[in-house]
Structures are given as C-alpha cells and as structure tokens.
Amino acid sequence: MTDRRGVVAKRAEDLVPGVPYVRGWNRARRSAGTLADQLVLLGLDSDFPGLVADVNVLGDGLVQLGTVRPDAAEMLAKLIAAGLQAELQGTTADTPAV
Structure with a gap:
C-alpha cells in the first residue's frame, strides 16, 4: 500500500530489528482513538x-479505516470539508482589514 508520493509503505508483516515499530504504532493508536472519539460524538462509530x-x-504508524459503506465515506468527506470551510472562515474573520 503506497500512495502517490511513496509516503505509506507496505504493512509490517515481519518485524526487523532496529525499526521503531512500537513508536509508530503508538502514534497511530492515539490518532485512531481521537478519530474514534469524534465518530462516537457524531453517532458514526x-x-x-x-x-x-x-x-x-518502516515503522510509520497507519490508521486503517476499514471497509465502510459509501454513504459513511461521503458523510466523513462532508464533515472534513465543513471543518476546513469553518477553519478558513475563522482565519479570514481573524485577519485585520488592510
């Protein structure tokens, strides 16, 4: 599993000494937990x-969303877009007029 920029490498099936797998997995666990908390609040868990x-x-953490229904993916995309829009509007409102 590799994205266009080559950032995400294949899942770790066999562990290699010296690679900080625990650090990466722990970061992914915290991020997955944060996302799970927000999904619970939205009733999407x-x-x-x-x-x-x-x-x-490579020891990089991954968060797998798993297989989801198309409408769940669409709802998540809309929530992300709405959050980005709200952030953009907040930034614009905080910018002093010239």
Missing part, C-alpha cells in the same frame, strides 16, 4: 467498525 491502528515496514 458503528459505520467504521474496522478502525484500527497499524504500522508499516
């Missing part, structure tokens, strides 16, 4: 039953 922390062969 049951739509993401496969949400788990993982780590890749």
